Amino acid sequence: DTAVSQTPKYLVTQMGNDKSIKCEQNLGHDTMYWYKQDSKKFLKIMFSYNNKELIINETVPNRFSPKSPDKAHLNLHINSLELGDSAVYFCASSQARPTAGELFFGEGSRLTVL
């Protein structure tokens, strides 16, 4: 069983469209994250949820809206897609603790905006 799974793996869409990426973890972790990896491999945190509560929101445009229906799921919805949104988006999870522990990553969702 895949620990952290995200869908779709590839997403090609036109500018201005709205799209969603889904993530699920079966590790029983309390904390989930979205990271964005650009073409230079730089990995930047976008959001973090702990038990469905938003705890980190890193200066991300409000076109990006995460939603956590339960602690095992964290979805990412993107409105009005722009060329600069093209990247690989990674979902990750970890067990909540006072400090950041090991992150378990999904395989990534490659978004291409044309």
Next chain:
Amino acid sequence: SQQGEEDPQALSIQEGENATMNCSYKTSINNLQWYRQNSGRGLVHLILIRSNEREKHSGRLRVTLDTSKKSSSLLITASRAADTASYFCATDTIQGAQKLVFGQGTRLTINP
């Protein structure tokens, strides 16, 4: 600027040689972690070293941490072709608990 920066950005060595990658960071940390990313895949956790630890081993991996210099190194001994990947350090800063900040990674190529 980023919290963690890896050096070198790219490293190419022969199979069997040792590979050393370095990471420098700017602010005080709770722990530092190293991850591997194979091409087109997600990141995989390799090792975590806490701020009060100086060295840690895991199989062919050896990680050191020097908090006075705000730097860490990852040594892979007896490299194999399967070690070809990008390696990232990530810091859990004291100010930003539960937020791992990644560097840009070192692209390691092991030549057969």
